[in-house]
Amino acid sequence: MQSAVLFSHIQLVTPLPDGPVLSLSNAFVAVADGQILYAGPFEDAARQQLTEAVGNHFDTYDGRRKILWPAMANAHGHIPMTLMRNQADDANLHAWLFDMIFPREKHLTPEHVKNGTLLGMAEMIRAGTGTAADMYYFSEAVVEAAVASGMRLNVCFDGKAEGPDGKTHVQPGEIERFIRMCRSVGAGRIEPALLVHSIYLYEPYLYQELAQVAVDQQCFVQVHIGETAREVSDCLATYGRRPAVQLSEFGFFQTPTVAAHCVHLDDQERSILSGANILVAHCPTSNLKLGSGIADVKALLAAGVKVSLGTDGAASNNNLNLYQEMKLASLLAKGSTGDASVLPADDLIRMATLTAQQGLGFARSGCIATGYQADLQILDADRPSLWPLGEPNAALVYSSEGSAVESLMVDGQWLMYKHDLQTLDEEKIKHDALRSAARLNRMT
Ligand SMILES: [Zn+2]
Numbered sequence: 001m002q003s004a005v006l007f008s009h010i011q012l013v014t015p016l017p018d019g020p021v022l023s024l025s026n027a028f029v030a031v032a033d034g035q036i037l038y039a040g041p042f043e044d045a046a047r048q049q050l051t052e053a054v055g056n057h058f059d060t061y062d063g064r065r066k067i068l069w070p071a072m073a074n075a076h077g078h079i080p081m082t083l084m085r086n087q088a089d090d091a092n093l094h095a096w097l098f099d100m101i102f103p104r105e106k107h108l109t110p111e112h113v114k115n116g117t118l119l120g121m122a123e124m125i126r127a128g129t130g131t132a133a134d135m136y137y138f139s140e141a142v143v144e145a146a147v148a149s150g151m152r153l154n155v156c157f158d159g160k161a162e163g164p165d166g167k168t169h170v171q172p173g174e175i176e177r178f179i180r181m182c183r184s185v186g187a188g189r190i191e192p193a194l195l196v197h198s199i200y201l202y203e204p205y206l207y208q209e210l211a212q213v214a215v216d217q218q219c220f221v222q223v224h225i226g227e228t229a230r231e232v233s234d235c236l237a238t239y240g241r242r243p244a245v246q247l248s249e250f251g252f253f254q255t256p257t258v259a260a261h262c263v264h265l266d267d268q269e270r271s272i273l274s275g276a277n278i279l280v281a282h283c284p285t286s287n288l289k290l291g292s293g294i295a296d297v298k299a300l301l302a303a304g305v306k307v308s309l310g311t312d313g314a315a316s317n318n319n320l321n322l323y324q325e326m327k328l329a330s331l332l333a334k335g336s337t338g339d340a341s342v343l344p345a346d347d348l349i350r351m352a353t354l355t356a357q358q359g360l361g362f363a364r365s366g367c368i369a370t371g372y373q374a375d376l377q378i379l380d381a382d383r384p385s386l387w388p389l390g391e392p393n394a395a396l397v398y399s400s401e402g403s404a405v406e407s408l409m410v411d412g413q414w415l416m417y418k419h420d421l422q423t424l425d426e427e428k429i430k431h432d433a434l435r436s437a438a439r440l441n442r443m444t
Contacts, residue, residue, distance in 0.1 A: 002374075002412035004032035004054040006046055010063020011381070011392050012039060014070060014368035015354040021346040023392050029068055031374040032058065034412030039368045061407075065382040067392055069349070070366050071130025071375040071408055072322045073152075073356035076222075076260040076281030076310025079134045079142065080108075080116030082123065083437040084315035093228050093290040093316075101315060104440050105137070112436040113138040117145035119433040120320055122424050125149065127321045127402030128377040130410040133258055133281070133310065133360055135195055135222045139178065147185055150415045150423045152375070154258065154360040155182065156195035156222045159213070160206070168202070170209040175217055189411060191361035193220035196252070198227070199235050199243040204250075211251030220256045220361060223247065226269065227261040228292045244269035253278060256361065260310060261286075262300065263293045270303035279306050279359025282351075284328045286312030297333050298342050308356035309348075321402040322352055330397060345397040378407040 012027035028046035030038040037049035050058045081101075088100035113136065124132060131152035134142050139157045146153040157178040163169040175194065182192040194214050196207070214221050225243050226232060232242055239246045245268060247253065256277040265273070273280055282295050300307050309325045311317050326348040333343035357366030357375070365375040379400060381389050386404065389395050408416040415423050 002032075002034045003409070003414055004050060004058035005061050006030055006050055006058055007061045007063050007068055007378075008043065008046075010061075010378075011067045011389070012069070012368060013067060013349065013392050013396060014039070015346075015350040015366070016369065017354070017367060021349050021393055025392075027063075027068070029368060029376075031376075031409070031412055034374055036368055036370055036372045036374055038370060061378070063378070065380070066406070067379040067381055067396065068368065068376055069379070069396065070353040070357075070368055071377050071410060072128050072352045073131035073133075073308065073360055073362070073366065074124060074129050074311055074320065074322055075133050075258060075279060075308035075356045075360060076283055076312055077120070077132060077134060077320065078136045078313035078315070079120035079132060079320075080113040080136050080138075081313030081315040082120045082320070083112060083116040083433060083440050084313075085318050085437075087437075087441050088315050089289075089318070091290075093292055094230060096290055096316065107440055108137060110138040110141040112440055114141040114145050115429070115432040115436040117142050118149065118424060118429045120314065121145060121149040121151055122421060122426050122429050123320045125151065125408050125415045125421060125424070126405065127323060128379070128405040128408060129320070129322055130375045130377070130408055130415065131357055131360060131362060131365065133193075133222060135197070135260075140181070143182060143185065143190055146190060148423065150189070150410050150413050152189045152191075152360075152362055152365065152410060154191040154193055154220060154222070156193045158195050168206060170206070170213050172213050172216065175213055175219070179217060179219060187411075191220060193222045193258070196221050196223040196247075198224040198231065199246055200231055207247070207250040207252075211254075214252070214255045218255055220258065221252060222258045223252070223260070225259045225262050225273075226264040227287070228290075229264050232264045242266060242269055244272045248272050256359075258359065260312070261292070261295065263287050263295045265296070265300075267303070270300060270305060273300070274304040279308055279356070281308050281310035282329055283310040283312040284325060284332050286310075286316045288328075288332075289318075290316050294332055294336050296336075297329065298337055301347075306355050306359055308351050308359055323400050323402045326352055326397045345391075345393045348397045349393060374412040375410050377405050377409070379404050380406045
């Protein structure tokens with residue numbers, strides 16, 4: 001249900017589409033019918049907009065000692081892998097994936113996937129994330145969980161099966177059916193995408209089929225690119241080209257694409273990824289934990305690449321908390337370049353909100369301004385770790401923690417209100433996820 005709310009006397013922080021990140025104290029924000037009707041310094045203007053829209057039928061949210069800013073978007077992850085949290089640690093990516101993860105995933109069922117997704121969504125909502133990207137299997141179960149949660153989701157569909165020749169082929173009819181299903185159940189909150197795991201998992205003919213079906217269906221593609229040095233050297237050995245170049249050669253990047261990781265790139269690849277419809281998902285925690293390296297975000301931004309943030313899955317992070325990713329991304333960029341002015345707080349705020357939302361297909365989200373969708377979070381600044389608040393933009397990136405989020409709204413609907421989840425039954429979700437995790441992790 002969409003709420004009508006007047007947020008009063010609140011600290012507003014928001015990126016603007018063509019300008020700086022705005023910080024306005026003692027602001028008023030009016031929300032009704034899923035839209036931001038007003039955001040600015042004048043209470044009368046906010047009240048007038050609300051009265052015209054809904055008469056007197058609106059709530060007031062006292063914003064003193066609170067920060068209102070856009071709900072964040074997690075641009076890369078494998079949400080059901082919450083079931084493998086703290087089960088596959090201290091191994092490099094190749095050993096982690098092939099020896100620890102794939103053996104568990106052989107036993108996955110749609111029920112496991114749904115239980116793990118609901119758990120991940122509860123975790124993300126609690127930490128201020130209203131939109132996520134998901135790359136996994138049993139996508140119908142993931143969509144079902146997303147619809148129940150109210151979150152926005154850019155969701156992959158595998159769309160491959162064994163053909164009469166005994167080889168794996170793309171199934172255009174199945175992909176079309178999935179896209180139609182997402183459009184019909186999603187109420188604008190679900191964006192379908194095609195799963196292209198990486199350059200190292202399929203045979204060449206399959207990449208050509210995948211690129212062709214993405215163009216035919218005009219759908220998003222989600223893909224890992226340049227995650228490890230080994231991926232690059234293997235790709236050079238197999239194809240004589242680096243991953244992004246070879247994917248381009250296969251016909252990718254003609255439709256909107258989410259490129260995860262992008263740790264090991266050269267200038268030619270950065271140039272390819274600077275295309276208007278490409279979003280890079282920087283996943284600093286996962287890249288460090290799997291020993292993969294540090295993405296050169298400064299070089300990506302200098303090349304004109306749109307960079308967002310992702311947690312990756314909880315099997316390699318081990319949480320889904322974008323506050324941690326913002327801080328780590330900024331610190332890594334400063335430490336690795338020796339330049340503390342690189343990736344200032346405003347850049348992280350924009351990456352985690354407006355840039356990510358737009359790149360995931362939600363063009364009217366990620367900004368608190370008239371006409372944008374009401375996707376927002378309220379942070380409680382009345383706690384020792386945020387006291388005295390100082391510069392609010394810096395506080396969000398450098399001293400906030402996910403647990404300080406007290407409310408989250410998506411499309412005008414409360415998903416969490418004053419620390420209570422509104423759409424999900426957290427105790428049941430924890431119980432079901434524990435059961436699924438026990439089964440899955442016992443299998444190995
Ligand atoms: Zn990933």
